[in-house]
Amino acid sequence: MAKFKKTESGRNLSRILSKGYLDLHTRASQGAFVVWIAINVPAELFAGFENVVYGVPESHAAMNAGKGVGAIQCEKAERIGYSMDLCSYARIDIGCVSDNGKDSPSFGLPKPDLLVSDNNNCSLLVKWFEVHHREMGVPHFIIDVPFCYEPQQKKDRDYIIAQFHGLIQTIEKMSGQRFDPDRVSEAVASTNQGISHWKRFLSFAGHRPSGITAFDSFVHMAPFLTMRGTSEFVNHYKLLADETEQRVAAGDFPVKNEKYRLFWDNIAPWHQLRNMSDSLAAHGANIVGATYTSCIGSVEGSFDMYPYDGGDPLEYCARTQNCYICPHGLNLRSKAMRQAVKRLNIDGIVFASNRSCKPYSVTQMDQQRTMTEKLGIPSVMIDVDHADVRKYSRQSTFTRLEALIESIAAKRAA
Numbered sequence: 001m002a003k004f005k006k007t008e009s010g011r012n013l014s015r016i017l018s019k020g021y022l023d024l025h026t027r028a029s030q031g032a033f034v035v036w037i038a039i040n041v042p043a044e045l046f047a048g049f050e051n052v053v054y055g056v057p058e059s060h061a062a063m064n065a066g067k068g069v070g071a072i073q074c075e076k077a078e079r080i081g082y083s084m085d086l087c088s089y090a091r092i093d094i095g096c097v098s099d100n101g102k103d104s105p106s107f108g109l110p111k112p113d114l115l116v117s118d119n120n121n122c123s124l125l126v127k128w129f130e131v132h133h134r135e136m137g138v139p140h141f142i143i144d145v146p147f148c149y150e151p152q153q154k155k156d157r158d159y160i161i162a163q164f165h166g167l168i169q170t171i172e173k174m175s176g177q178r179f180d181p182d183r184v185s186e187a188v189a190s191t192n193q194g195i196s197h198w199k200r201f202l203s204f205a206g207h208r209p210s211g212i213t214a215f216d217s218f219v220h221m222a223p224f225l226t227m228r229g230t231s232e233f234v235n236h237y238k239l240l241a242d243e244t245e246q247r248v249a250a251g252d253f254p255v256k257n258e259k260y261r262l263f264w265d266n267i268a269p270w271h272q273l274r275n276m277s278d279s280l281a282a283h284g285a286n287i288v289g290a291t292y293t294s295c296i297g298s299v300e301g302s303f304d305m306y307p308y309d310g311g312d313p314l315e316y317c318a319r320t321q322n323c324y325i326c327p328h329g330l331n332l333r334s335k336a337m338r339q340a341v342k343r344l345n346i347d348g349i350v351f352a353s354n355r356s357c358k359p360y361s362v363t364q365m366d367q368q369r370t371m372t373e374k375l376g377i378p379s380v381m382i383d384v385d386h387a388d389v390r391k392y393s394r395q396s397t398f399t400r401l402e403a404l405i406e407s408i409a410a411k412r413a414a
């Protein structure tokens, strides 16, 4: 069995996340200006204001799914007419709002003064925020980010930076607060420091046996979404990396009898983390890495960190808009996966075709073919939904995962 023992970093994660949601509600009730953002929106910008707080509906939806109430929230959205084919993050969020936060572990998010979305992961998200704009009568600022087939061009970066200035002016006007760029520089420097610890933590996947499972990385990615630019963010990832380093040095590995090292492509299956991790470990298999978490802090298919050079923080925020996988074309995705497979000594790839996230899933069949041709390693395609457990079959998933393990074993024996 994979060891899901409560570590100090696990306890710290629970503590800072609970405190984060509590502080968000408290400050909102005391008059802070509340923004709801998409995950790609650079949260460090809000540090430039005295009293602006933000909530992240996608992260809140993932938490609902992880705590076992994803389907309950989805059903609320479906009852008011939203299709089951809509992304489950959107259904969880819309369902939760329709019921004033009932069933949410954090009692939902405080009502926003401003919605800020962007379109570089998907256009569905913009439409989802439009629903809130219509229903709540709250202004919606949309950041348009050019699609990413190659390294970002300066003209694209300038275009994004101009929109950041527009967002800053909008908040100044709406909140009556003055923007201080020096505070954003400090926040970006903290983000940079925290990400360097995150990358150090992920690097223990290169050890044999791996010092981590991808499931650990899924669980610990929440602060990246909800508390970038803060001291808690830096301290948490330092604690996580230091603790992992000590465990590896002591020979304490999550899957001690690791025989098969796998790589995961797509969003985490939030409702199955423990179950999937334990079941794979029983076969001596460990998903040691994932495109979903290795892209954090990198740009355009690189495995390494994209560092902040201490210059214009808006430039850095615009440059790192190209970190996520969804907007990457097939070439960048393949480049990233080839690097990961080589560096982590991967034996097989699990492509998780996600019923919700079409942008992540749409190129997977081509990529599977490319990986087979270029690397010659076995892979499998499974069906999941990241947050709606009703669209997941454990039995058929494990039939395929076991077939993958058998084909790796057969390849070794040949």
Ligand code: SF4
Pocket: 058, 087, 088, 089, 090, 121, 122, 123, 124, 125, 267, 326, 356, 357, 358, 359, 360
């Ligand atoms: S479809 Fe994918 S990228 Fe779009 S909101 Fe859902 S999970 Fe995010």
